[in-house]
Amino acid sequence: MRIPEQKVEEILHSADIVDFVGQFVQLRKRGKNYVGLCPFHNEKTPSFTVNSEKQIYYCFGCQEGGNVFKFLMSYKKISYVEAIQEIAGDLGINIEYEENKFGVQSETEVLFDINEEAARFFSNNLLKSAEGERGRLYFDNRKIKINSIRSFGLGYAQTKRDALVNHLLEKKIDIEKAIELGLIGRTDKGVLYDRFSNRLIFPIFSPNGRVIAFAGRVFETSDNMAKYINSPESKIYFKGRILYGLSHSKDEIRKLNSALLVEGYMDLISLHQHGIKNVVAVSGTALTEDQVQLLSRYTKNVVLLFDADNAGIKASMRSIEILLKQDMNIKIVSLPAGEDPDSFVQKFGKDEFLNCIQRAVNFLEYQFSIYESSxxxxxxxxxxxxxxxxxxxxxxxxxxxxxxxxxxxxxxxxxxxxxxxxxxxxxxxxxxxxxxGRVDKTVSKEEALQLIDKSVSEREKELKPLLKLEKEILQILLEGKSSILDYIFENIDVEDFYLIEHKKIFELVRTMNQSVDYFNVNSLLAKLNDETLQKYCIELSVDKYRISDKWDSNNVIENEKSAIKHAKDLVRKIKLIPIEQSIRDNFEQIKSVKDEKLQIELMRENSELNQEKKFIEQKYS
Ligand SMILES: [Zn+2]
Structure with missing residues (x-):
């Protein structure tokens, strides 16, 4: 399945980046831009900039930038397609998918589909099959209601070790892909078997609600069998970057600006069932930095709810360090010995549970009491x-x-x-x-440039004014004002540019300007497949507001006349640079040449150059 390009354009044009980013980042208007604290790196003064006119964002601190799709991809760690789907959903735009050129789905889409099929199979086993009665009884004993079973897609894997194999073969699903996803295994003798059998199934969802992996729990815990088995990592599942339940909890977490962090799937489901919905579970792995980073995009406030046993205490201590490193505010709840969030909320109910949360202590008090009791x-x-x-x-x-x-x-x-x-x-x-190995000092762009400057050769130093001019010209091109674009393209050629990257951008804008009704940076970004170049363009189009505050107050671009004048200025300068260089070279030659005839020749050349210079100065003044 593929989203038609027109549709992508439609979504891109309907989404307002300020509104959208504003849901996740507090933005303040500053001049033409909106600024806020960057969600992609830690900072205390805002360098994260959103430009409404160009519908792009850029951070001067960490150089992260792009359009609304890119923002959502980075912010929620989701794929391009997922980002488009989410924004379309937000805007109420219906996506009709099309088969792509070859009638083939993208590889990840195939993997998602297989997981979805497997999830459906496990769920039907649990809810509809006779054998599933065991599973139904299990969840019933644990007081898990049918609504929760449906909403979390819980399932049952039969005792037969080829039930899923046969089902997938019947559905003509690529078994190699199912093996890649860890649903199916293959013995040395080449026999296929279900990796999940005789287990209760917990599908694991991406923040966006796609099934990316499974966890299978045994019915009865015993020493010779792992309580849980999990899908291996795959192209769609990165263990340390997923928090169980985030797909179901993210809205509530954002609303309450707080997240409860629990250990198990059952804890989370049980709490949800009791109306406590700002919960995520680490499930299976120790808390990782990636998980904390993911969570920090929804809230900075975390309440840890780990078991009161030794393993739980150890896990809390470790988690505290990881959370603190990313500047999260941590509170810790100690439940009575022998209780976990699931058993506690079942036994004492929601209100008593919330009271416990109220009594949460900060990490110092928590660690102090642990040390004291030991x-x-x-x-x-x-x-x-x-x-x-x-x-x-x-x-x-x-x-x-x-x-x-x-x-x-x-x-x-x-x-x-x-x-x-x-x-x-x-x-x-x-x-x-x-x-x-980290030095806690951020080098500003100016400092970095100075450092680079120290090492550049003289020749490059000579080029600096030219490169600066080229940048300025591209900047006004990226503004997208058609009269300016026309003027520039009439008067400047790609040959006037020195830097190859500048030539590329110039050419692309020219081609686009010829083929579309109006040009904007956003569409340019979509056409650039080089990420470095993309970033560079974003930087160029945002940079100006930083270089010169006057730009805004003078409203240069607002005023057509002065805009043309500014463009003329730049054209004149860029045309003059090579001529002035030639005049200087010529003068040096005149000084060094002894031959009189040659000298006269050079002087004639000199006057021609000077005439040309005058001509340019007049034409573009
Ligand atoms: Zn940043």
Whole structure:
């Protein structure tokens, strides 16, 4: 299946990037642009810019940029097609799919379809087959309602070890692809078998709600069988980048600006069933940085709800570090011993559960109580060690204010001088910087340019004014004003450009200008298949507002006359550069040549060059 190109254009033109990005990033108007804190890197002053006119965004801090599709892809870590689908859904635009040229689906679409077929098969087994009674009983015992079973697509894998194999063969599905997805296995002797059998099935969804993998749970836990088996990683499933339940919880998480992080699938489903819907589960893996990054796009506030056993405590401690590194605000709930979120909410109900959440403590208090209960504060030696351990996570916080607040509270708790704790924190910070090899200093663009400048040869230095001019010309081209475009194309040729990348962009804009009614950057970006060039164009078209604030206040572009004048200026300058260079070269030659005849020849040339120079100056003044 493929989305027709016209449809993509229609969606692109109907979506307003300011509205769209504004759902995820708080934007403020500044001049012609909107600015906000970049969702793609940590920052305290906004360098993330959205331009409504051009329908693009760009971050001066991390150079992330593109159109509305690109934004959603990066923000939600979803595919191009998924981004289009989501935006279309938002706008109420119906997508009619078409078979692509060869009547073949894209590879990932094929994989999604196979997973969907398998999910349907498992679900029918559970809900409709006689054998599925076992599964129905299991969920019934665990008080999982039919609505939840449907909404989370829960299923049942039969005891027969070729049920899915036969089903997929019957449906004429590419078995090799099903093997790739880890649904089917093949023995050394070449016999196909179901990798999930005799298990309860939990489909794992992408944030967008596509089935990307499965988890299968055994009926009875025993030592010789893993409680859960999971799909292996595939082209559509990256274990460490998925949070179970995010597809079902993301709206509520955004609404409440808080997420509950639990350990298991059943915890999550059970909480949902009780109307607590801002939950995600780590499920199967230890919490990863990618998962936290994914979550941080919906909220910065996380409440950890791990089991109170040793494994749970260990997992919490580890998760705290990862969460702190990405500047998340963490609270920790300790449930009574022996309870997990599932059992707790079943036993005591929603209100009591929410009370527990209310009593959540910050990570320092949590870790303190863990150390205390394990007797670490009993003697001075282990006590010092414990305090050092407590300081460690504080060092992970990049927000200085937050850090000093926590140090203060820790100091008060132990009656310690703040300075002492601060120096401990410093040590942690230094170690951290060494470990990650990361220097906590961002080089500004200007600084970077200066660094580059130092290493460029003289020849390149000579080129600098020319390159700057070329950039300025492309910038006004990318503005897309047709009178300007016409003027530039009448007067400048691709040969006037020096840099190959500039030539490419110039040519492409010229071709597009000839073939479409009106030109805009957004369509240009769609035509550029080189990502570096794409980025460069975005940078060019946003850069100007930063280089010159006057641009905005003078309304140069608003005013047709001054816009043409500006274009004329640039044309004159770019035409003059090579002539002036020739005049200089010529003059050097005159000085060095001894032969009188040659000298006269050169002088004649000199006057011709000067005439040409005058001509250009007049023509473009
Ligand atoms: Zn950024």
């Amino acid at each position: 007797g670490k504060f009993a003697d001075p030696v282990s006590s010092t060690e414990a305090i050092r351990e407590l300081v460690k996570p504080i060092g992970l916080i990049s927000d200085e204010l937050k850090r000093s607040m926590l140090i203060k509270s820790l100091a008060e708790k132990f009656n310690l001088r703040e300075k002492l704790l601060e120096s401990e924190t410093e040590k942690v910070l230094k170690n951290l910087a060494r470990e990650t």
